[in-house]
Amino acid sequence: MALRPEQVMFNSLGTRCAGDLYLPDTVSADSPAPALVLGHSGVMVKEALRHFAPYFTEAGFVVLAIDYRTVGASEGEPRGLDHPERQVEDFRSAISYLHTRPEVQPERIGLWGVSVGGSVALQAAVLDRRAKCVVVQSPSVMNGWRYLERLLGRAGLRALRDRLDEDWQRRHETGESARVPHLNLDHENAHQAQLLSTEIYPTYRNEKTLDSTEHLLTFAPEDLVHRLAPTPLLMIANGGWDPYHMLDEAQSAFAKAGEPKRLEVLPYDVLGLYTGPGLEKAMSLAVDWFDLYLRRTELPVVTPAPTRESVAAMKQ
Numbered sequence: 001m002a003l004r005p006e007q008v009m010f011n012s013l014g015t016r017c018a019g020d021l022y023l024p025d026t027v028s029a030d031s032p033a034p035a036l037v038l039g040h041s042g043v044m045v046k047e048a049l050r051h052f053a054p055y056f057t058e059a060g061f062v063v064l065a066i067d068y069r070t071v072g073a074s075e076g077e078p079r080g081l082d083h084p085e086r087q088v089e090d091f092r093s094a095i096s097y098l099h100t101r102p103e104v105q106p107e108r109i110g111l112w113g114v115s116v117g118g119s120v121a122l123q124a125a126v127l128d129r130r131a132k133c134v135v136v137q138s139p140s141v142m143n144g145w146r147y148l149e150r151l152l153g154r155a156g157l158r159a160l161r162d163r164l165d166e167d168w169q170r171r172h173e174t175g176e177s178a179r180v181p182h183l184n185l186d187h188e189n190a191h192q193a194q195l196l197s198t199e200i201y202p203t204y205r206n207e208k209t210l211d212s213t214e215h216l217l218t219f220a221p222e223d224l225v226h227r228l229a230p231t232p233l234l235m236i237a238n239g240g241w242d243p244y245h246m247l248d249e250a251q252s253a254f255a256k257a258g259e260p261k262r263l264e265v266l267p268y269d270v271l272g273l274y275t276g277p278g279l280e281k282a283m284s285l286a287v288d289w290f291d292l293y294l295r296r297t298e299l300p301v302v303t304p305a306p307t308r309e310s311v312a313a314m315k316q
Contacts, residue, residue, distance in 0.1 A: 010097035018073035022063040029102035034294040035062035037094040041115030045072035055283040072203040082212035084219040091124035108294045115140045123221040133293040135234045135286045138245040142222040142253040177209040222253040229258025234289040240269035
């Protein structure tokens with residue numbers, strides 16, 4: 001029988017975010033366990049993560065799958081504002097929430113994200129030393145400007161920037177951005193994904209604010225990834241045909257990361273690590289990584305920065 005999650009709400013800098021909390025049967029306040037925060041892609045909601053969460057709960061990890069602000073069951077306006085920097089904050093707020101749960105070992109929390117959710121998880125782990133391990137699955141956006149230029153072409157990006165200029169004036173005059181679809185439904189894979197998401201996940205909307213794209217342009221976790229070490233990084237990338245999760249985007253960021261790190265390239269296309277046939281392999285790699293670095297490896301000790309008082313005391 002599938003594990004039924006506990007529906008929780010947590011505060012993310014003044015806005016209530018929704019989460020699905022999965023507690024393994026072996027975990028309690030008397031027997032706490034390592035925990036993971038799971039973040040979804042831009043075309044998902046937290047309910048979609050129920051396909052990934054059981055792999056971790058069966059391995060004994062507490063799992064918190066989250067909706068970012070303005071998305072799914074989380075609060076926040078305007079609806080559908082995809083703002084990666086704020087989603088980084090939502091990951092960090094989820095870590096803070098897990099620190100309040102007696103079933104969690106607070107010193108053993110890891111992050112997992114898929115697609116742009118992986119990019120967000122990566123930057124959250126750079127900024128927050130409470131994240132002791134990170135796994136990025138089907139990574140997509142490591143440099144937003146470059147990513148959109150490759151996805152749209154130079155002419156397409158120029159047309160987008162023209163639209164963003166017009167949208168800025170609209171926001172200046174009305175306070176509201178235009179609304180656009182997440183997915184171009186002319187593409188068959190995108191069309192099928194949209195139909196599936198809407199049918200299975202009632203809170204999903206194939207719609208975002210146009211200024212979300214402006215926030216994506218300036219998002220570049222690749223510029224910070226060299227600051228991640230010694231937090232262990234696993235990247236699980238798509239090696240098949242995939243216009244959205246480009247292998248060399250993952251390789252570019254991975255090359256700049258310090259040790260310990262591992263890159264696994266699996267021979268599957270755009271949906272291969274979401275629904276199969278590569279899902280089992282990808283999740284097995286993630287579980288082993290978290291098991292090694294959250295459960296079996298001694299965690300690094302972070303020494304607080306010296307204060308004036310402590311320096312004075314050492315001199316006496």
